Amino acid sequence: KLTTVEEFEAATARLLETGAKVGADAWQIRAKNQTPHCKFGEQGICCRICAMGPCRITPKAPRGVCGCDAHGIVGRNFLKFTAGGAATHSDHGREICHTLYCAKEGGNYQVKDPEKLLRIAKEWGVETEGKDIYDLAHEMAEIGLMEYGKPFGYQRFLDRMPEGQKEKLIENEIAPRAIDREVASSLHMSHMGCSSLPEALVKQSLRCGMADGWGGSMMGTEFSDVLFGTPKPIDTEANLGVMVEENVNIVVHGHDPSLSEMICEYADSKEMIDYAKSVGAKGITVSGVCCTSNEVAMRRGVPMAGNFLQQENVVLTGACEAIVVDVQCIFPALGPLSKCFHTKFVTTSPIAQMPDSEFIRFNAETAGENAKAIVKMAIDNFKNRKPELVHIPQLKQKATVGYSVEAIVKVLDGVTNSQVDVTGTTKPLLECITSGVIRGAVAMVGCNNPKIRPDYAHIELMKKCIANDIVIIASGCSAQAAAKAGLMDKSARDLCGAGLKRVCELADIPPVLHMGSCVDISRMMILAAELAKDSGLQINQLPVVGCAPEWMSEKAVSIGNYVVGTGIDTFLGVDPYVSGSSEMCELLTEGTRKWTGAAYTVETDIEKLVDLMIERIEEKRTALGI
Ligand code: BF8
Incomplete structure (x- = not known):
């Protein structure tokens, strides 16, 4: 039985009662106080990129002081938004490269998947013969870091695309060059007195997004x-x-697994568990929020406490000894909120420093000591709980997670009747799609947004898709919405159409496959590229679409741009502040097709959104004659 959104809401309401008792603020209150939102901002027609303004476009004042019209203003804002997201994901990727550079035998960080390292090294043309695995790791990390600033050439991973696609991207000036260059060029183009031509701004938005998806992420x-x-x-x-x-x-909470992995490692140690027992606890439970939760859930089975809009809820339980964060999607509200409880709010990255937090600077060299100190701090804090404030809503669902591309290929190998041998390719999945047993796939991604009833859109869209034999691959907070509802339990196959249900039974998988965090949307791009290569098609011909029904962050816009840039139609449930320009709307919903074969659809009515996605998948099938 699925957990309903009504049940989520009842649990939240009970927690907010505790919050009211201790004078805590909450996003529900703040969102109300901010409504209605500024109409100029919503339409993207407010410009404050120079000090002659701020300018707002109205029928009486159709141009800013510099003469820029609504289309240029909306376009520049859209590009800046993308650059923010691409910079953020890519800087996360850079941190991981640095962590890899610090990996050593017996050190805080080690190479756990040497085969994968060797595979990527071969792909990048790096000599592996006779090399120590850590020497190779350092060499690869350095080459990876060069991808951020190399003066010439395009992102290496573009070679993973089906034949001809990279060339087409180069021809259309959408192929990403150095990652930092694309971010810097975007900020340059959107500076006062540079580009105001919507077409140029949209092209660069796609290229900047591609630097994220096929580069940093x-x-x-x-x-x-x-x-x-x-x-x-x-x-x-x-x-x-x-x-x-x-x-x-x-x-x-946050995104970078370098921190959460280390916390899990120490929380699991006998020393720390014994210490927890010595203070009267039965043990230690590490759980997660947002994408770092996805990272440790996928690799360690660490449970997921919730997604983006539940981050305050974990503190409101009164039973959270420490909320430990790294970067991104962290509400500054956690500072004052944790002060209303005994909770320690621990920030760890110079990138995300916040008032009312305890800052323990985390880095690869000192990661072990840092993690130990944090776990110990949480244990020491157990005695400070206020029992009268403790209430943990008894809602949880089982989920099977961890479907990397490698895992998907493996579980689906041999599911079709004609398959005798293990192929190690996506061909069995393709056979399911071609025969119509599975109609297509939706990549469900993205956040929660108070503008949409939290999780409702994610869950309803997924239910309707699987009932129509469309398999879901999910990541980020969308994946967590699915897991909380029970859609990642294998028994959710009973909600599928007959075809998908059969595949789920044969492969022993849930109908919604957890592919990881938001940076792992790059896994979805790899899967799409593999499907295209194995079928001799271009990515934009596949019956596959992307969907972010409750998105909210700059990162999500960057993602949208690389999904469209890759050739996958993308459906949004929240408008990316572009409604103030008819030219920008036309470019994003149709114009990009001439460069990538894909475009956006924005529809805030969730029922309509899902129908449009199903329609698009069926159109793609018809075009292929399947
Ligand atoms: O990193 S955690 S709220 S931004 S979906 Fe969205 Fe969730 Fe943030 Fe993507 Ni992932």
Whole structure:
């Protein structure tokens, strides 16, 4: 039985009652206070990129002081938004490259998947013969870091695309060059007095996004696998009920697995568990929020306490000894909120420093000591709990997670009747799609956004897709929404159409496959590229679409741009502040097709959004004659 959104909401309401008792603020209150939002901002027609403004476009004042019209203003804002997201994901990828550079035998970080490292080295033309694995790791990390600033050439991973696609991207000036160059060029282009031509701004938005998806994010994912292991199917649980009242609860939140992996490692040590027992706890429970939770769930089965809009809820349980964060998607609200409880709010990265937090600077050399100090701090804090404030909603669901591309290929190998041998390719999956047993796939990604009833869009869209024999691959907070609802439990196959249900039974998989965090959307790009290569098609011909129904961050716009840039139609449930320009709307919803074969659809009515996706998948099938 699925957990309903109504049940999530009832649990949240109960937690907010505790919050009200201690005078805590909450996003529900703040969102209300901020509504209605500024109409100029919503439409993207407010410009404050120079000091002659700020300018706002109205029928009476159709141009800013410099003469820029609504189309140029919306376009520049869209490009800046993308650059913010691409910089953020790519800097995460850069950190992972640095961590790989620090990996050593017996050190804090080690190479857990040497085969993957060797595979990527061969792909990049790096000599591997007779090399010590750590020497190779350092060499690869350095080459990876060069991808950020190399003066010539395009991102190396573009060679993973089906034949001809990279060339087409180069021809259309969408192929990403050095990652930092694309971010810097975007900021340059959107500076006062540079580009105001929507077409140029949209093209650069795609190229900047591509530098994220096929550059920084892809390196983040691939090298995280090398360091921490490539995910394989593993059982876990999701929702606040994973927190255990009798235990010391540590919640990891953010994105970079370098921190969360280390916290899990130490929380699992006998020394720390004994110490927790010595203070009267039964043990230690580490659970996660947001994408770092996806990282440790995929590799260790660490339970997922919740997604983006539940981050305050973990503190409101009164049973969270420490919420430990690295970078991105962290509400500054956690500072004042944790002060209303006994919770320690621990920040660890110079990139994300916040008031009312305890800052323990985390880095690769001192990671072990840092993690130990944090776990110990949480244990010492157990005695400070206020029992009258403790309430953990007893909601949780089982989930099977860990479907990396490697794992998907493996579980689906041999599911079709004609298949006798293990192929090690996506061909069996293609056979399911070609025969119509599976109609297509939707990549469900992205955040929660208070503008949409939290998790509702994710869950309803997924339910309808699987009922229509469309398999879901999910990541980020969308994946967590699915897990909390029960859609990642293998028994959710009973909600599928007959074809998908049969495949799920044969492969022993849930119908919604957890592919990881947001940087792992690069895994989805790799899977799409493999499907295209194995079928002799271009990516834009596949019956596959992307969807972010509740997105909210700059990173999500960067992702959208690389998914469209890759040739996959992308469906959004929230408008990316472009409605103020008819030219920008036309370019994004149709114009990009001439360069990539894909475009955006924005539809805030969730029922309509899912129907449009199904329609698009069927159109692609018809065009292929399948
Ligand atoms: O990193 S954690 S809220 S931004 S979906 Fe969205 Fe969630 Fe943030 Fe992507 Ni992942």
